[in-house]
Amino acid sequence: EDWPQQGGIDISGVSASYDTSSEPVLIGIDLKIHPGEKVALCGRTGSGKSSLISAILRILELNSGTILIDGIDISKVSRAHVRSSINTIPQQPFFLHGTVRLNANPEGNATDETIIASLRAVNIWSYIELKGGLDVDMSDDFLSHGQQQLFCLARALCKSSSIIIMDEATSSVDSETDTLMQTVIRTHFKNQTVVAIAHKLHTILDFDKVALMENGKIVEFDTPKAL
Numbered sequence: 001e002d003w004p005q006q007g008g009i010d011i012s013g014v015s016a017s018y019d020t021s022s023e024p025v026l027i028g029i030d031l032k033i034h035p036g037e038k039v040a041l042c043g044r045t046g047s048g049k050s051s052l053i054s055a056i057l058r059i060l061e062l063n064s065g066t067i068l069i070d071g072i073d074i075s076k077v078s079r080a081h082v083r084s085s086i087n088t089i090p091q092q093p094f095f096l097h098g099t100v101r102l103n104a105n106p107e108g109n110a111t112d113e114t115i116i117a118s119l120r121a122v123n124i125w126s127y128i129e130l131k132g133g134l135d136v137d138m139s140d141d142f143l144s145h146g147q148q149q150l151f152c153l154a155r156a157l158c159k160s161s162s163i164i165i166m167d168e169a170t171s172s173v174d175s176e177t178d179t180l181m182q183t184v185i186r187t188h189f190k191n192q193t194v195v196a197i198a199h200k201l202h203t204i205l206d207f208d209k210v211a212l213m214e215n216g217k218i219v220e221f222d223t224p225k226a227l
Ligand code: ATP
Pocket: 018, 025, 043, 044, 045, 046, 047, 048, 049, 050, 051, 052
């Protein structure tokens, strides 16, 4: 609960592969992300972006190197603790069988006011309220795909963490929704560290730094303007 406080991520000499016999998918990665910095991860398909995120979440184990979060080596922290301490917005929205309240805050630690404010922030509260509010059950066709992605962003807003990681969270929304998501991310996560896989140029321009990946390596790390 008290870690990470600052949200600094220090990756050094990281190599990793999915199994011992296969080629490494991350090779000699060095990346220092300062607390509060917004970093876009870019690169072609298969370049290793999702794998790097998996390594930060301790889903993918390292062959060598270290990942420190606020100075703590994550290999010394339980996987469950690492994962629950980082706020992730997945590429593919997922939902539990249950109510809006449960889905917006699976941890069950946010007040109804916080949940409603989060759903309002992403512009889907009026729709959900019309459907019955926080107690309504979320069936498969309850939300459109774009609304599902907004809902997952609202879920992240309900959770307090100094690090937010996103894997193409805005990939399949229309441009209006995309703009809303970017604005919410910028305003609500202003003081948090954000690491996001991003494809669209206008999204990338909003970030402090861009890390460009190629064949498992970071080939550029600079401001979007410099690249
Ligand atoms: P995309 O833009 O398509 O999402 P990416 O940059 O996220 O691509 P990764 O998913 O990290 O790329 O893939 C890097 C390499 O790791 C690829 O060669 C891929 O085939 C391999 N890979 C990814 N996930 C697994 C897995 N679960 N098991 C084995 N190999 C994997």
